[in-house]
Amino acid sequence: MKSLSATKKELHQNERLTREAITSSNYNEQYxxxxxxxxxxxxxxxxxxxxxxxxxxxxxxxxxxxxxxxxxxxxxxxxxxxxxxxxxxxxxxxxxxxxxxxxxxxxxxxxxxxxDISKRNIELMKRLDETEWFSDVWHFNCGVYGRTSDGLQLKFNIFDDIFLRLRQRK
The missing domain is CATH 3.30.70.330 (RRM (RNA recognition motif) domain)
Incomplete structure (x- = not known):
């Protein structure tokens, strides 16, 4: 029987792999x-x-x-x-x-x-718009971008923590 820590580790690994697969799938769909x-x-x-x-x-x-x-x-x-x-x-x-x-x-x-933008990218663009932290949100060459009123421009992934990325300014 697996220990609780081994099960948690396996769960985190599966979550990471799932996010990578969904991100890759979204990119391929958009491409x-x-x-x-x-x-x-x-x-x-x-x-x-x-x-x-x-x-x-x-x-x-x-x-x-x-x-x-x-x-x-x-x-x-x-x-x-x-x-x-x-x-x-x-x-x-x-x-x-x-x-x-x-x-x-x-x-x-x-x-x-x-x-013609993928559903996941449309949802990401809506999330960025709803924050009101961005003066512009757009899609270009399979990526989703946002620009703050002070000129900071960032490319976002569908799983990004928007607030964390803004706080880190990268």
């Missing part, structure tokens, strides 16, 4: 979404060719030329909200995505483009 764009309020019609409609919308509103091969898969995703279901668009490369996202401010008709 797989790196070239994705979420789209809200994209018009819907019967027998719609989403790829053609998306490419023409980007050309018309944003003046960004996309080839058919630049839009890898494109499809609508389930939603309980009223109106057309959102889209997920995987673009061929991060360069293509960057070109499109730079011009998203020019979109018309209430259509909105956003980064």
């Amino acid at each position: 797989s979404r790196k070239n994705n764009i979420g789209v809200q309020n994209f018009p819907w019609s019967e027998r719609q060719d989403l790829r053609v409609d998306f490419i023409s919308k980007v050309k018309r509103d944003m003046n960004v030329e996309l080839k058919e091969r630049d839009v890898v898969p494109i499809h609508r995703i389930p939603s309980d909200k009223v109106g057309p279901k959102p889209l997920i668009v995987r673009l061929f490369s991060s360069d293509v995505k960057r070109r499109v996202m730079r011009e998203k401010k020019n979109l018309q008709d209430n259509v909105r483009f956003y980064d």
Whole structure:
């Protein structure tokens, strides 16, 4: 029979390994979404060719030329909200995505483009926002960042103790 201290040690080891696995899983999920764009309020019609409609919308509103091969898969995703279901668009490369996202401010008709961020990273960003210690919170290149009003910029992990990181200023 194991002693209590050996069981506690094993429990801490399992907890550490679980956190590492979840962190790695979240990173891999976010990396797989790196070239994705979420789209809200994209018009819907019967027998719609989403790829053609998306490419023409980007050309018309944003003046960004996309080839058919630049839009890898494109499809609508389930939603309980009223109106057309959102889209997920995987673009061929991060360069293509960057070109499109730079011009998203020019979109018309209430259509909105956003980064496809993992659920865990969205939750982390909400936690950072709710603390009111950050003037900016953002997602970039698979990471979540926060900037305090005095200019301190930190990259956060989903398991970080936010207050401790701020107190240590690292």
